[in-house]
Amino acid sequence: MTVTETARESVAAALEQEKVLSHLHPEGSFLVEDHPVPTGREEIWRFTPLKRLRGLHQDADLSGLLVAAEADVPAGVVLERLGADSPLKGSSGYVPTDRISARAWAAATVGYGLTIPAEADLADPIVVTVTGTGTEVASATHAVITAGPHSRATVVVKYVGSATLADNVEIVVGDGAQLTVVSIDDWADDAVHIGHRHARVGRDATFRHIDVSFGGDVVRHDSTADYSGPGGSVEMLGLYFADEGQFIEHRLFVDHNQPKTKSHVVYKGALQGEGAHTVWIGNVLIRKVAEGIETYEENRNLVLTDGCRADSVPNLEIETGEIEGAGHASATGRFDDQQLFYLRSRGIEESEARRLVVHGFFNDLIRKIGVPEIEKQLLETVEAELEKTV
Amino acid sequence: MSTLEIKDLHVTVDTEDGAKEILKGVDLVIKDGETHAIMGPNGSGKSTLAYSIAGHPKYTVTQGSITLDGVDVLAMTVDERARAGLFLAMQYPVEVPGVSVSNFLRTAKTAIDGEAPKLRTWVKDVNAAMERVKMDTAFATRNVNEGFSGGEKKRHEIVQLELLNPKVAVLDETDSGLDIDALKIVSEGVNRFREQGDRGVLLITHYTRILRYIKPDFVHVFVAGQIAEQGGPELAEQLEAEGYDKYVTAAATA
Numbered sequence: 001m002t003v004t005e006t007a008r009e010s011v012a013a014a015l016e017q018e019k020v021l022s023h024l025h026p027e028g029s030f031l032v033e034d035h036p037v038p039t040g041r042e043e044i045w046r047f048t049p050l051k052r053l054r055g056l057h058q059d060a061d062l063s064g065l066l067v068a069a070e071a072d073v074p075a076g077v078v079l080e081r082l083g084a085d086s087p088l089k090g091s092s093g094y095v096p097t098d099r100i101s102a103r104a105w106a107a108a109t110v111g112y113g114l115t116i117p118a119e120a121d122l123a124d125p126i127v128v129t130v131t132g133t134g135t136e137v138a139s140a141t142h143a144v145i146t147a148g149p150h151s152r153a154t155v156v157v158k159y160v161g162s163a164t165l166a167d168n169v170e171i172v173v174g175d176g177a178q179l180t181v182v183s184i185d186d187w188a189d190d191a192v193h194i195g196h197r198h199a200r201v202g203r204d205a206t207f208r209h210i211d212v213s214f215g216g217d218v219v220r221h222d223s224t225a226d227y228s229g230p231g232g233s234v235e236m237l238g239l240y241f242a243d244e245g246q247f248i249e250h251r252l253f254v255d256h257n258q259p260k261t262k263s264h265v266v267y268k269g270a271l272q273g274e275g276a277h278t279v280w281i282g283n284v285l286i287r288k289v290a291e292g293i294e295t296y297e298e299n300r301n302l303v304l305t306d307g308c309r310a311d312s313v314p315n316l317e318i319e320t321g322e323i324e325g326a327g328h329a330s331a332t333g334r335f336d337d338q339q340l341f342y343l344r345s346r347g348i349e350e351s352e353a354r355r356l357v358v359h360g361f362f363n364d365l366i367r368k369i370g371v372p373e374i375e376k377q378l379l380e381t382v383e384a385e386l387e388k389t390v
Numbered sequence: 391m392s393t394l395e396i397k398d399l400h401v402t403v404d405t406e407d408g409a410k411e412i413l414k415g416v417d418l419v420i421k422d423g424e425t426h427a428i429m430g431p432n433g434s435g436k437s438t439l440a441y442s443i444a445g446h447p448k449y450t451v452t453q454g455s456i457t458l459d460g461v462d463v464l465a466m467t468v469d470e471r472a473r474a475g476l477f478l479a480m481q482y483p484v485e486v487p488g489v490s491v492s493n494f495l496r497t498a499k500t501a502i503d504g505e506a507p508k509l510r511t512w513v514k515d516v517n518a519a520m521e522r523v524k525m526d527t528a529f530a531t532r533n534v535n536e537g538f539s540g541g542e543k544k545r546h547e548i549v550q551l552e553l554l555n556p557k558v559a560v561l562d563e564t565d566s567g568l569d570i571d572a573l574k575i576v577s578e579g580v581n582r583f584r585e586q587g588d589r590g591v592l593l594i595t596h597y598t599r600i601l602r603y604i605k606p607d608f609v610h611v612f613v614a615g616q617i618a619e620q621g622g623p624e625l626a627e628q629l630e631a632e633g634y635d636k637y638v639t640a641a642a643t644a
Contacts, residue, residue, distance in 0.1 A: 356489050360487050364533075
C-alpha cells in the first residue's frame with residue numbers, strides 16, 4: 001500500500017463520502033428478496049398496522065390496473081406513459097428502501113412521466129388526478145416528475161376514489177429550478193395507499209413538497225430528499241386529519257449530502273374519533289461533507305377527542321460540526337385551555353372557539369402553500385372535517 | 391343601569407396538595423358609573439378575583455355569590471358571562487396562532503351583539519379603535535397577540551374593551567409592564583369607556599401610578615384573600631407613601 005493510497009483512504013473515511021452507518025435510512029435494494037417480509041417489529045414498520053395492508057408487504061398480487069392518472073398539460077410540457085423500461089425510471093437516484101417500494105418498482109406496469117422543459121415558467125399549476133376504481137386487486141404505479149434546469153412550476157397530484165395502491169414517485173429538480181409538488185390524498189374511506197416519493201434536488205434549486213392526507217383507511221408515505229449539488233433548498237409541509245379508525249403515517253428523510261443546503265419540515269395533524277392514529281417520523285442526516293447547512297423540522301398534533309393516538313419521532317444525526325443551524329420540535333396536545341378561555345371570555349361560544357383554534361392551527365401552514373385554489377379547498381376541507389365532531 | 395355584586399366570595403384553586411383557598415370572603419358592589427381600584431401585594435388574590443368573575447375553570451367558587459343586575463353570574467358559562475356584559479382585560483393576553491385579529495374581533499362582536507356587525511361601519515370602527523390606542527391597523531391581519539410586545543398586547547385588550555363595550559370591565563394589572571407612554575394611552579382608553587357614564591370598572595393593580603391617570607371612586611386594599619381596608623382615592627396616596635407592610639404584618643399575625 002502506497003502512502004497516497006493510505007492518504008486517500010483516510011480522507012475518504014474522514015469525509016464519509018461513501019457509506020454512513022446510520023439507523024435513519026436502511027440501505028436500499030431493487031431486489032425484492034433483499035427485503036424480507038416484515039413482522040412488525042422492525043424499526044421502520046413498528047407503528048404500521050400490517051394486517052390492514054391487504055398483503056402489500058407480503059406477496060399480494062400487484063397486477064391490478066385499477067388506478068389511472070389524467071392531466072392537462074400546457075404546451076412544451078411532456079406527459080408520457082411510463083413503460084417498465086423507460087429511461088426516466090431511476091433518474092432521481094432512488095433505490096427502494098423497503099419491501100413494498102421494491103415490489104412496486106418491480107411490478108409497476110403503469111405510470112406517467114411528467115417533464116417540464118428547462119427554463120419554462122408555468123403560471124398555472126399542472127393538476128394530475130390519480131383515480132382508483134377498486135380495491136379488489138392491488139395496483140402498483142411509478143411516476144417521474146422532472147423539472148428542467150431553471151424552470152418554475154407547480155404540480156398538484158390528487159388521489160381520489162378507491163384503491164389498494166403501492167407507488168413510487170421520483171422527482172428530479174434540475175439546477176436552479178423551483179418546483180412545488182402538492183400531493184393530496186383525498187381517497188374514499190376504504191383506500192390503502194403506501195407511497196414512496198424521492199426528490200433529488202439540483203444545485204441552487206428549490207423544492208417544495210406539500211403533503212395533504214385526509215382520506216383513506218391506511219395511508220403511509222415515505223418522503224425523502226437528497227441533493228445533487230450545493231445550495232439546494234427543500235421545504236416539506238404536511239397537513240393531515242385522521243378520523244375514527246384511520247391510520248396515517250408520514251416518514252420523512254432529508255439527506256444533507258451536499259454543502260450549503262437547506263431543509264425545513266413542518267407537519268401538522270389533527271386527530272378525532274376512536275382509533276384515529278397518526279405517525280410522524282422526521283429523519284435528517286447531515287453528512288460530513290455537508291458543511292454550512294441549515295435544517296429544522298417540526299411536527300405538531302392536535303388531539304380533538306378521546307381514543308386517538310399520535311406518535312411523533314424526530315431524529316437528527318449530525319456528522320459535521322460546521323453547520324449553520326439544526327433543530328427540531330415536536331408537540332402533541334389537546335386544546336389549549338388558555339386559548340379557549342381567552343376566546344370564550346370575549347363571548348365566543350365553546351364550539352365556535354374550538355373551530356377557531358383548529359382553523360388557526362392549520363391556517364399558518366395552509367397560507368404557506370402558495371397555490372390559492374388549493375388553499376381555499378383545504379380551508380373548506382378542514383371545515384368539513386370539523387363538522388364531524390367539534 | 392347595572393350593578394355587579396360580589397357577596398362573601400370564597401374561591402379555591404387546585405394544587406398538588408389539594409384545594410387551596412385563595413379568596414376568603416370578599417364583598418364588593420360596583421354600581422354603574424363607578425370605578426373601583428383593588429390594590430394589594432403579590433399573592434393576595436387580586437387576579438383570582440378577576441378570573442373568578444370571568445369564570446376561569448381553574449378556580450372553584452365554594453361559597454358566596456356574584457350577580458350582575460341580580461342575575462346569577464356563577465351559573466353562567468364563560469362566554470355567557472361575556473355576553474351578559476362582563477369583560478376581563480387580562481394581565482397576560484393569550485396568543486392564538488393562525489387566528490387573525492380582524493377575524494377574532496368580528497367573531498367576538500358578533501357573539502356579543504347576537505348579529506354580525508355591518509361590514510361598512512365595522513372596518514372603520516376597528517381602525518378607529520386601533521388608531522386611538524396608537525396601534526398600527528396592520529395588526530388586524532396578524533395573529534391574535536402572536537409576536538406582540540407586552541405593550542401591544544395591552545393596547546389590543548383596550549381595543550377590545552372599546553369595541554365590545556361591556557357593562558362592567560375588570561382590568562387585571564393592565565398597567566403592568568407598560569412604559570409611561572403606553573400607560574397613558576391605555577388609561578385614556580379606559581377613561582373613554584368610563585366617560586359613557588353608566589359603565590363599571592374594576593381596576594386591579596399592584597402599583598399606584600395608573601391611578602394618576604384613572605381616578606378611582608373607591609380603593610380597596612386586598613390582603614390574604616380579603617379586603618383589609620377600603621376608602622376613597624386618598625387611600626391610594628397613603629399606600630404609595632407607606633406600602634402594604636402594615637396590612638401584610640397585620641394579616642400574618644391575625
